[in-house]
Amino acid sequence: MVYDKKESMKNIVGVLKCYHHYQPEDEREIRDFSYQIIDNYLTQLSGYALPNNIGVAKKMVAEIRKKFVNQPKVLCHHDLCGNNFIFDGKKLYLADWEFADWNDLFYDLASLCVEQEYEEEEKELLLGYYFEKYSIEQRIHLEMMCMLYSMRAALWAFHQDATVGNKNFDFQALAIVRHSRCS
Numbered sequence: 001m002v003y004d005k006k007e008s009m010k011n012i013v014g015v016l017k018c019y020h021h022y023q024p025e026d027e028r029e030i031r032d033f034s035y036q037i038i039d040n041y042l043t044q045l046s047g048y049a050l051p052n053n054i055g056v057a058k059k060m061v062a063e064i065r066k067k068f069v070n071q072p073k074v075l076c077h078h079d080l081c082g083n084n085f086i087f088d089g090k091k092l093y094l095a096d097w098e099f100a101d102w103n104d105l106f107y108d109l110a111s112l113c114v115e116q117e118y119e120e121e122e123k124e125l126l127l128g129y130y131f132e133k134y135s136i137e138q139r140i141h142l143e144m145m146c147m148l149y150s151m152r153a154a155l156w157a158f159h160q161d162a163t164v165g166n167k168n169f170d171f172q173a174l175a176i177v178r179h180s181r182c183s
């Protein structure tokens with residue numbers, strides 16, 4: 001079987017739209033998921049040597065939070081790396097729901113874009129598959145969520161470096177690459 005990136009992206013969008021169809025029954029139960037995780041990591045990393053320009057990224061997060069605070073929330077996976085997709089030859093499945101929670105659907109799209117390292121044309125193709133016709137505002141929304149997701153991913157890697165450490169993997173190098181995408 002030959003890998004077809006466009007067909008794969010269509011299948012992924014189909015799976016995401018199924019899950020994104022679910023909305024919370026009670027809005028009061030919704031946490032500010034992506035922002036709370038970033039805040040928690042920043043608190044836990046208070047003694048860790050973060051990059052000097054982390055303040056710029058923190059301001060960016062605050063601006064994104066303010067801009068998208070009232071976005072509808074849907075069921076999101078939050079960890080759309082390649083290892084979490086299972087294709088049995090007929091159907092695509094999404095595994096590892098450890099980080100699932102209610103969130104802005106663009107956060108999941110951003111997770112996919114960042115984890116799959118989509119280029120600009122691929123991001124536009126993704127938006128086209130998801131929305132058929134998309135607006136410039138939706139394109140900007142996706143970019144801002146990509147920055148937010150990259151910040152969360154960078155802080156996760158810094159946290160892994162600070163707490164777990166691993167002689168077989170350089171979490172700090174991963175964190176620096178992820179941080180460079182959001183600052």
